[in-house]
Amino acid sequence: MDVSERIARTLERAKDPHALDTVTLYGDIGNLIVQYANNESVFLRMLGSLIGDAATADVVFFAHKNTQGRLDLLATLAVEKITEPALLKEFQDLHSISKT
Numbered sequence: 001m002d003v004s005e006r007i008a009r010t011l012e013r014a015k016d017p018h019a020l021d022t023v024t025l026y027g028d029i030g031n032l033i034v035q036y037a038n039n040e041s042v043f044l045r046m047l048g049s050l051i052g053d054a055a056t057a058d059v060v061f062f063a064h065k066n067t068q069g070r071l072d073l074l075a076t077l078a079v080e081k082i083t084e085p086a087l088l089k090e091f092q093d094l095h096s097i098s099k100t
Helices: 001-016 020-051 054-063 065-082 085-098
Strands: none
Touching: 001 020, 020 065, 054 085, 065 085
């Protein structure tokens, strides 16, 4: 089961108080938090690679208040910096998935 399916399942469970299994719901919420933190740390390292300086990447990363803004910035930088067509296509495919 992929992340989007787990999110959908968690949200559906949260809507129905009769089917609510508290332990499972808390576990699912915990998993979402861990995955969010992992994604954010990957975004930060990707930004550092694209900018070329970790300290500058930290400042730029924390200047953006939300994940979507950070993803949009990464997408813009990727188009400018990535010269290998296959890698750029893979990144663009990943970015398009995040918008759905």
